[in-house]
Amino acid sequence: MRRAERQATPPDFLDLASVGDLFSVSRLMISNPSNISSPRSPLIPDQSLFVPITCSCNTVNSSITISYAALNYTILSGDTFYLVSTQKFQNLTTYQSVEVVNPSFQPTRLNVGDVIVFPIFCRCPNSSQLRNRVNYLVSYVFQPSDRLSDVASRFGSTEQSIIDVNGNNIQPLDTIFVPISRLPNITQPVIPPLANGKSENKGAIIGLGIGLGICGLLLILVCGIWCYREGLIKRKGEKYRDEEKQKVGKGGTNGILKAEERSLMADVSGCLDKYKVFGIEDLKIATDGFDDKWLIQGSVYKGCIDGEWFAIKKMKWNAYEELKILQKVNHGNLVRLEGFCIDSEEANCYLVYEYVENGSLHSWLHDNKPQKLSWKTRLRIAIDVANGLQYIHEHTRPKVVHKDIKSSNILLDSNMRAKIANFGLAKSGCNAITMHIVGTQGYIAPEYLSDGVVSTKMDVFSFGVVLLELVSGREAMDEQGNVLWASAIGILDGREEKKSKKLREWMDECLVNETESAMSVVGVAIACLNRDPARRPSMVEIVYALSKSDDLFFDVSEDGLSPRQVIAR
Incomplete structure (x- = not known):
């Protein structure tokens, strides 16, 4: 039996019965180790509790085995994997892990009454720890305000022993395992007695009246703002459509719009309430008439409008598909669309994106920059890209396939966090067949190249190539036309010593001290290929594997491509 620390949270978990039901234990099993005098005692917000959990090794699928306590939870109205993981279980698990262990459920299509397994992270003391009198590994969520020394003092442990178990890269909201020989004595707050019933009822009635009054005022205010906004959007849309029709009427033959122009005008009219509509003169001023000195890459220019920098993508009348996809995606690891512009006279469309300061991952890896990316930064970039792909694969309906994942389409912001760019080839929907093959050599999945099969797994393949670029520092295709992924096959064959030697010879020389962690990432990459x-694994499994990359490694089967994921003890 392992222990997890949880806090009492309002409004649903201010008594031991509700917390016990959540973790499938009795009130007495929580009150005794938590130093609570009576199992029926009320709790106060943020009160610390020790909750016993049964930890065991569980097989997630044929590829993954991991230690966790499997807790069954019945879905209620409004529940999502994310909300239950972060609020009810207080980050003792992650929504990605919930998706991994519940492959038959779709996160966006949960029904009230569905029974979901929530994997609570835990770990059992190994033989060496037991010999050193470590009897418990307490699962604890490291808070943003925590210092490791305070956590060690709180549990009667030491900083070094916590680092020995969890590594020295502990981040806020990570579940860490605190090694202790015995449970510390929690000092519980004294709950003041309730006032007499009349006073309490009178105060409650007064408070309720004030609350209802405030809610009524806020409701009136919100309705007024909403009505004003809708009217403004409608007037703006009508004005813009009228102006564009007049412009095209002056420049077109007998004032008649071409079919594709009329189609785009109708299509983008629905975007007016979501994006800013820029004037073509503003864009020309921002880029000095689209001068080559402001060219970033391809047909994308850098421009300054009202003191703010943007990336401006110049296109012909074929922006509808990209606009349609960008309208339904919103994620921190995707480059954000700020607005657009239609130039009817020259039949051009411009998409205006946020400007991402540090350029492409490709330039950082391959353009001989004096500063090399650290391993920690590369791993963080990999996780950011994986999160972005997981979002478009799993949380959009229909699913979106990017179709052009490569290091030059991964941009780095001022904090070196990654964002996926360029949805020009993206397709909404998958498992389709196309005869029009597009993409970049070295990243294209074999089934797409040979049969035109479009699916999310082609993005997974391309992502595997990006992982190899991050580890090796090499181009996806060299000057002789050799693809990088072919050279990686076989690196993880043989005994540990042989694998380590081959990997050190193959990987970026500035990362040779990170061989162990890099080996697990190469394992993920080979699984993607x-x-x-x-x-190939799903992006959910990939995010989970990369996030736990310090704790696991991939073993490769005889065909050199199938992952077996094992937790390191």
């Missing part, structure tokens, strides 16, 4: 798309 499986020639059989069905055997």
